[in-house]
Amino acid sequence: MAAARLQLLPLDPGDEGTQRCRMGPATLSSLGARLGAPVKITVPGGCCLCTAWPRHDVTDGYLQLDLKCRTSGLTASKLKSLTLSVSHLKLLACHPLRKVIVKVVLKNLALKKATPQATLQEIVKELLRNVYVSLHHVVTAAPIPGNPVVCVEILSVDPFTEQAGLITPKTNINVKEVVTLEWYRHLSNDTTKISVAGMDDLGSSLKERIVLPFHFPKTFKKLGISVLSGVLLVGPPGVGKTLLVKAVAREVGAYLLCISGPAIYGSRPGESEENLRRVFEQGRELSCEGPTILFIDEIDSLCPKRGSSNSIPENRIVAQLLTLMDGIGSENEMVVMAATNRPDALDSALRRHGRFDQEIIIGTPTLKQRRSILQLITSNMPISTDVDLINLAEMTTGYVGADLTALCREAAMQAVLRSCLDSVHMLINMADFHEAFKKIQPSSFRSSVGLIDFKPVTWDQIGGLEDVKLKLKQSIEWPMKFPQAFVRMGLSQPKGILLYGPPGCCKTTLVKAVATSCHCSFLSVSGADLFSPYVGDSEKILSQVFRQARAHTPAIIFLDEIDSILGSRSACRTGHGASEKVLSVLLNELDGVGVKVTERRENKLQLESDCQEQNEKERQLEFQEVLNKNVMIVAATNRPDMLDDALLRPGRLDKIIYIPPPDQKGRLSILKICTQKIPVDSDVSLEYLAVQTKLFSGADIETLCKEAALQALQENGLEATSVKHEHFVKSLKTVMPSLTLTDLNFYEKLFKEEVSA
Amino acid sequence: MSESPAVLVLRQSLQKCFHTVQQQQEVWQQALTDCKPLLSSLSNLAEQMQACQKVTFAHTPLRSFPDLEEQLKYKQRCAAEILLEELGGKVADLQKVRDAVSGYVGTVFQLYEQNADVLGFQASVQRSALNPSLADMLEWLHDIERYYRHVYLEIKLLLLQIRYENLPDMQTLPQSWDRILEHNSRNIVQDTLLKVSFSETL
Numbered sequence: 031m032a033a034a035r036l037q038l039l040p041l042d043p044g045d046e047g048t049q050r051c052r053m054g055p056a057t058l059s060s061l062g063a064r065l066g067a068p069v070k071i072t073v074p075g076g077c078c079l080c081t082a083w084p085r086h087d088v089t090d091g092y093l094q095l096d097l098k099c100r101t102s103g104l105t106a107s108k109l110k111s112l113t114l115s116v117s118h119l120k121l122l123a124c125h126p127l128r129k130v131i132v133k134v135v136l137k138n139l140a141l142k143k144a145t146p147q148a149t150l151q152e153i154v155k156e157l158l159r160n161v162y163v164s165l166h167h168v169v170t171a172a173p174i175p176g177n178p179v180v181c182v183e184i185l186s187v188d189p190f191t192e193q194a195g196l197i198t199p200k201t202n203i204n205v206k207e208v209v210t211l212e213w214y215r216h217l218s219n220d221t222t223k224i225s226v227a228g229m230d231d232l233g234s235s236l237k238e239r240i241v242l243p244f245h246f247p248k249t250f251k252k253l254g255i256s257v258l259s260g261v262l263l264v265g266p267p268g269v270g271k272t273l274l275v276k277a278v279a280r281e282v283g284a285y286l287l288c289i290s291g292p293a294i295y296g297s298r299p300g301e302s303e304e305n306l307r308r309v310f311e312q313g314r315e316l317s318c319e320g321p322t323i324l325f326i327d328e329i330d331s332l333c334p335k336r337g338s339s340n341s342i343p344e345n346r347i348v349a350q351l352l353t354l355m356d357g358i359g360s361e362n363e364m365v366v367m368a369a370t371n372r373p374d375a376l377d378s379a380l381r382r383h384g385r386f387d388q389e390i391i392i393g394t395p396t397l398k399q400r401r402s403i404l405q406l407i408t409s410n411m412p413i414s415t416d417v418d419l420i421n422l423a424e425m426t427t428g429y430v431g432a433d434l435t436a437l438c439r440e441a442a443m444q445a446v447l448r449s450c451l452d453s454v455h456m457l458i459n460m461a462d463f464h465e466a467f468k469k470i471q472p473s474s475f476r477s478s479v480g481l482i483d484f485k486p487v488t489w490d491q492i493g494g495l496e497d498v499k500l501k502l503k504q505s506i507e508w509p510m511k512f513p514q515a516f517v518r519m520g521l522s523q524p525k526g527i528l529l530y531g532p533p534g535c536c537k538t539t540l541v542k543a544v545a546t547s548c549h550c551s552f553l554s555v556s557g558a559d560l561f562s563p564y565v566g567d568s569e570k571i572l573s574q575v576f577r578q579a580r581a582h583t584p585a586i587i588f589l590d591e592i593d594s595i596l597g598s599r600s601a602c603r604t605g606h607g608a609s610e611k612v613l614s615v616l617l618n619e620l621d622g623v624g625v626k627v628t629e630r631r632e633n634k635l636q637l638e639s640d641c642q643e644q645n646e647k648e649r650q651l652e653f654q655e656v657l658n659k660n661v662m663i664v665a666a667t668n669r670p671d672m673l674d675d676a677l678l679r680p681g682r683l684d685k686i687i688y689i690p691p692p693d694q695k696g697r698l699s700i701l702k703i704c705t706q707k708i709p710v711d712s713d714v715s716l717e718y719l720a721v722q723t724k725l726f727s728g729a730d731i732e733t734l735c736k737e738a739a740l741q742a743l744q745e746n747g748l749e750a751t752s753v754k755h756e757h758f759v760k761s762l763k764t765v766m767p768s769l770t771l772t773d774l775n776f777y778e779k780l781f782k783e784e785v786s787a
Numbered sequence: 788m789s790e791s792p793a794v795l796v797l798r799q800s801l802q803k804c805f806h807t808v809q810q811q812q813e814v815w816q817q818a819l820t821d822c823k824p825l826l827s828s829l830s831n832l833a834e835q836m837q838a839c840q841k842v843t844f845a846h847t848p849l850r851s852f853p854d855l856e857e858q859l860k861y862k863q864r865c866a867a868e869i870l871l872e873e874l875g876g877k878v879a880d881l882q883k884v885r886d887a888v889s890g891y892v893g894t895v896f897q898l899y900e901q902n903a904d905v906l907g908f909q910a911s912v913q914r915s916a917l918n919p920s921l922a923d924m925l926e927w928l929h930d931i932e933r934y935y936r937h938v939y940l941e942i943k944l945l946l947l948q949i950r951y952e953n954l955p956d957m958q959t960l961p962q963s964w965d966r967i968l969e970h971n972s973r974n975i976v977q978d979t980l981l982k983v984s985f986s987e988t989l
Contacts, residue, residue, distance in 0.1 A: 048933060055912055064903045065911060065922050066896065066929070084912050084922050150948055156940045160889070160932075172937065175966075176944040199889075 036093040038073075038112040047172050049098040049161060051080035053119075054090030058082055061121045066193035068162040070120045071095055073112060076104030079122075079164050079194055099162060099169045100181065102218050122164075124502070129188040130163065133207040134179055135214045139315050141178040142210055151205055153179055158197045163187070180211050181610075213319045216285050222278040226270055228399030228407035228431075232390060233278055236261065239388075240365050241282045244321045260355060260385050262329075262376075263369040265392035266581065268432035268473050271369040275325050284321035287313050291331035299343065303350040310354045317364040329368035330375040348377050355385040373705040381404070394430050394581045403431050407438045414457040422463055427551050428472040428582030440466035484552075487542040493703045493728070494696020495536070498689055502544055505685050506662060508698035510548045510584055524685045525620060526655070527594075528662035528678070530670040530688030532777060533768050535730030537666040540689070541588050544664065553578065557595050560612060567634050568608050569615045576619040579661040592665040593672040597613060613674055620682045670780060688777065690726050691769050694720050700728050704735040713751040719758055725767035725774075737761035793902040794910055794921070800898050801924050804891045805983050808931060811884045812976050815935070818880040820966070822942075826960045827879070827950075829870045833957035836863050840954070864951070874946060881943045885935040887952065899925060919982065927979040937972045941967050 036057065039656040045052065051069060065084040071078050071093075078100035085092065093114060097106055134154055136142045145153075157171050163184045171179045185206060187195045197203070208318060209217070226233060228679040239261070243250050279286040287309065294305045326332060336345045344435040357364060368386065370376065380386060395403060401423040408419065426434060433661065473579040489499055509516050509523040516523065529537045545552040555575055560568045579585035589595060665683060666761045677683055692700055698720040705716065723731060742750045844856050899921075903911075906921075914920040945963055948956065 044930075048929070055908065059908045064900065065925055085928060086923075088912055151945070153940075156936070156943070159936060174937075174941050174944060175963075176941075176948050199886075370958075 035091065035115065036114045036118075037091060037107055038114060039092050039096050041093050042098055043369045045094070045096055047096065047098055049079070049081055049096055050083045051093065051095035052083055052085045055084050055088055056090045056488065057093075057116060057119070057542075058084055060116055061119055063121050063781050065140055068122045068196075068342045070123050070194070071114070072118045072120070072162070073104065073109060073114065075108045076101035076190075078104060080160060082121075082694050097170065099164070099167050101166065102168045108232050122194040124162065124196050125188050125189060125191050126198050127163075127189070127201045128157075129202040129204065129612045130197060131185045131187075131204045131206050132158075133182045133183040133185055133209065134205050135183070136178045136208060136210055137180055138212075139210050139318065142208060143176050147205070150208065151203065153177065154182060154205060155203050158182060158201075158203060159199060161197050162194045163197060164194050165192070180214075188734055190749070197506050198685060209319060213316065217283065224273065225406055226274050226277045227402040228395050229270065229274055229392065232392070233274060233281075236281055236390075237280045238273070240278065240284060240323065240759060242322050252453050260366040260368070262373070262381065262386040263367065263392060264373045264389060264431065266371075266394060266587065267371050268430035269392045269394060270431040271371075271392055272325075272327055273431070275323065275367050275369065279323050279325075282321055284318050284323045285319075287316065287322060287324045289324065289326045289332070291328060294332060294347070300346075301344065302333050302347050304349065306350050306354060310357070313364045322364045324364055324366045326366065326368040328370060329380075330370045330372045333377050333380055334375055335377050336379075345598060348380075351775055352377075352379055352385065355380070376527065394428060395434075397427075398457055400426055400429065403434050404438070407435055408458075408503065411438065411442060411458050414459040417458065417463060418458050418460065422460075426472075427468075427584060430473065431470045433470060437463070437466050437470045453686040482546070483555055484542055486548060487539055487545040489543050491544060491703065492536055492539055493698075493700035495689065498687060499543075501685075501687050502540060503547075503688075506544050506586070506664070507548050510550065524662070526665065526683035527685045527687060528670070528673075528683040529664065529687050529689055530668065530777070530780075531668045532691055532727060532773055533668045534727035534768055535689045536728045537668075537689055537730075538590060541586075541590075541664050541666065545586060545588075548586075550586070551579060552583040552588065553585060554588040554590065555595075556590055560595060561608065566611075569611050572612055572615050573619060585661045587661060589663065589665040591667060593667045596674065596677070613677070617676055617682065670777075690777075691725065691774065692731075694724075697723050697726065697731060700731045701735070704732050708735060708739050709752045711754045714753070714758060719762075722762055723767070725769045725771070726765075727767070727769055730765060730768050734758070734761055734765045756769070791905070791910065793905045797899060797902060797906070797921055798918075800895055801921075801928070802983075804895050804928065805980065807891050808888060808928075808976065809980055811888055812980070815881060815884045815976075818877050818884070822874060822877045823961070823964065825870055825874050826964050829867065829874070830958045830960045832863055832867050832870065833904075833954045833960075836860070836867075836951075837954045839863065839960070867951070871949070878939075878942060878946060881939050885939045888935050889932050891959075892928045895928060896925070905941075924983065927975075927982070930975050931979055934971070938967070938971050 036053065042052070048327040053073060061069065061082065066081045069080050069082045071080060078095060078097050080095050080099075085094075095109075097104065097109075132154065136145070156176060157177075157179060158169060161169055163169060165184060165187055167184050169182045169184070171177055171181055198668055263274065265271050276286065278284075289306075289309055294302050294309070296302045310324070313322055316322045333348050333351055334344065336348050366386075373381075373389075381389065401419055401491060404419045404422055404426075408417070416713055426437065429437065441458050444465045445458040447458055448462065449456050489503075492499065505524050505527055509521075529540065531537060553575055555572070559575075562568055562571070575587060579587050596609055596616065663683065670686075678686065698716055701716045701719055701723075705714075719734075723734065728736065738753050738757040738761040741760050742753040745757070839856070839859055844850055849855055899906075911921040914923070942964075945960075945967065949960070950956070
């Protein structure tokens with residue numbers, strides 16, 4: 031075969047719009063095509079239908095084609111410097127058509143309105159005359175001045191044929207749809223679905239509200255329902271507000287028109303308003319053709335409170351937006367959606383019915399939502415079987431969708447780094463996720479006040495205090511781990527726990543152990559975080575801590591040295607000190623009427639109407655969801671008498687745990703833990719030391735051990751290898767117990783009083 | 788030159804077809820030239836109508852004639868309608884030409900399809916000093932037919948745009964008309980007829 035390869039050349043100007051393709055005689059005869067026979071040419075990106083003609087110079091090896099009739103994705107730019115082979119060409123049989131159903135694309139809306147149906151029919155008939163068509167191909171119209179038609183898409187042909195059909199003067203042409211070019215482009219653009227997980231109910235309700243009025247306008251008119259005009263999406267950054275809107279728009283095939291603040295603002299006075307009006311006008315035009323969503327992202331930048339900002343231009347924009355929002359809805363079906371993470375910064379006039387009818391609050395995802403988000407993200411990742419998504423979802427408290435995506439990406443990166451770089455069979459395992467988990471912090475925690483880094487402490491690292499450990503586990507760990515048992519027994523979770531006891535008895539360490547053992551957000555607040563020279567700042571910081579904790583439930587807020595933060599209203603003199611205000615904030619946060627609406631998470635309805643037929647695991651998750659709504663406060667102090675009475679009543683810090691100084695057995699176990707790293711000689715009797723260290727607190731015992739080791743170093747020089755009994759005895763003389771009997775009596779008395787009360 | 792009977796048959800029918808195209812082309816040209824004065828009168832009329840709209844009759848000496856304005860407008864409208872009707876007739880003539888040509892071209896192509904297998908591919912692309920190849924001639928016929936269709940559609944679209952509400956556009960009708968003709972000035976039909984006239988005389 032002489033011409034296996036065909037080089038694609040640009041078309042001769044004379045052949046434009048003739049639907050011809052020029053090829054060499056050898057190619058023609060190898061196809062067996064007659065002159066003017068329809069040929070289907072498949073090129074990357076689509077195919078096109080042409081009629082075969084020989085080249086004027088009768089040379090082989092070249093191909094020129096006219097794209098008059100082609101599939102919609104194909105453009106001339108894709109054909110540059112391509113080389114095809116004969117196998118890309120296919121000769122088609124030709125049938126004259128009885129009837130075609132077409133979709134006509136017009137230049138713009140004005141022409142669509144001005145052109146009567148009959149005229150259009152006539153024009154289309156003229157345009158399609160003697161043209162070879164095929165199903166789902168688009169016929170481009172000749173560029174004649176005054177021709178409103180841009181192209182014609184063939185929706186169906188009769189008689190049905192996969193081959194080419196010829197439209198003759200006798201063919202009946204049925205114009206089924208008339209759309210404008212802009213809308214057509216939107217429809218034919220990428221139609222891949224964007225998937226959003228964890229917001230199914232929200233998505234479907236939004237979808238309904240957008241689509242129903244458009245599809246059933248008569249019903250709506252009859253019922254007298256005005257169309258939904260505005261939806262405001264509120265939620266912290268990264269939860270997927272923008273993605274939700276995009277997904278909904280894509281799914282219902284709505285045209286998404288985006289407004290962003292910077293694009294609207296202009297330098298001239300009045301320009302910004304003009305831009306805003308233009309966008310709304312554009313939306314209005316588009317909405318004549320199909321469902322249209324006007325999406326204003328970060329609306330707080332466009333529409334701030336009018337009173338607070340003194341700049342007049344900004345106020346004018348707000349006013350313009352308000353009037354434009356009022357203007358819609360009367361004539362057409364444009365839906366305005368807006369997203370913000372600062373709903374309080376919006377002008378209040380905007381948040382009323384008729385403007386934004388509905389406010390949807392998207393909170394940080396709950397456990398179940400996180401699981402489904404993770405499922406979605408990992409669905410197209412090679413995941414090894416040991417990855418437990420439920421476990422992962424439990425670990426990632428406070429992560430929003432964006433954080434979870436980052437987490438998965440990081441895990442994938444870990445997998446890439448671990449295995450050799452270009453292996454095809456790569457699996458992401460749980461270890462990768464754990465590694466990524468260390469690196470990716472939830473984004474909302476980045477600005478957090480109480481976030482701390484601490485070394486994990488296990489329960490075993492704390493000597494003695496077995497009953498206290500048990501109590502702590504009961505009140506903090508159990509409700510989080512075994513919620514169904516709590517529900518069965520009708521128990522509610524304690525809201526707050528107060529740990530008190532003499533200093534140095536490892537109150538703080540106990541809390542660390544609690545935070546380590548139950549995977550939850552842990553926020554630690556101290557006086558240094560709270561107090562600031564500005565009036566009202568401390569209160570604001572404290573309530574912010576609580577707000578963050580609520581967003582990241584389950585969470586523990588740890589208030590160390592609570593007496594110094596709060597003080598007592600009764601004990602202190604009168605006056606309006608900052609600490610009193612902080613106290614009132616804390617009391618409110620602990621046992622207030624409710625939480626702010628903007629902090630709502632998950633849909634209420636969904637929680638109320640649990641389906642029965644969930645499997646056991648699902649139900650367990652559900653339990654945890656419900657129970658973990660609360661934030662737990664753990665406070666520690668060694669001056670419990672200084673605390674305000676209101677704070678100690680049930681419902682606030684309702685569980686009060688006394689942490690006693692270690693008894694003999696406790697001291698022994700503390701000694702054991704402390705001497706683990708010290709090379710102790712065999713003659714050392716820890717039992718003896720335990721008896722001797724009466725009134726020593728845990729911290730004292732630790733000092734004692736260190737002192738003994740230092741003594742050993744002092745005596746035997748730097749080469750010392752072991753600590754002998756005598757060193758301990760010597761250090762016993764220098765290290766004094768920090769506790770006194772009077773102190774202990776005081777604590778114990780207080781404890782008894784509490785019990786009797 | 789030994790030519791197969793199929794080629795001869797085709798050549799004959801092509802010759803006949805070009806003959807008729809020549810005749811039709813005369814009709815077409817005639818119709819086009821007839822249209823020109825009609826369009827300029829229409830444009831004049833449009834100018835009058837616009838003038839009529841601009842003037843306030845109450846401020847002129849003509850105010851003593853009651854409902855002059857309405858009558859005038861009616862008259863203008865009637866005149867325009869008559870002109871449009873005539874134009875419509877001319878356009879129908881053009882359409883007839885177009886239909887006739889595409890009919891002839893269609894029959895030639897049918898004949899080619901019937902003889903294509905006998906003819907062989909080589910014979911259809913063979914050219915000589917005296918004769919253009921069959922493929923070329925068929926292509927020219929196609930071009931001619933397409934030309935008629937194209938110009939007809941363009942003229943039709945121009946006339947469809949005429950609206951009494953849009954008088955300024957109506958005034959520029961002759962210019963638009965000239966533009967259409969100029970735009971298609973490379974008259975494929977004439978060129979092709981010249982090309983084949985040489986072979987026809989043989």
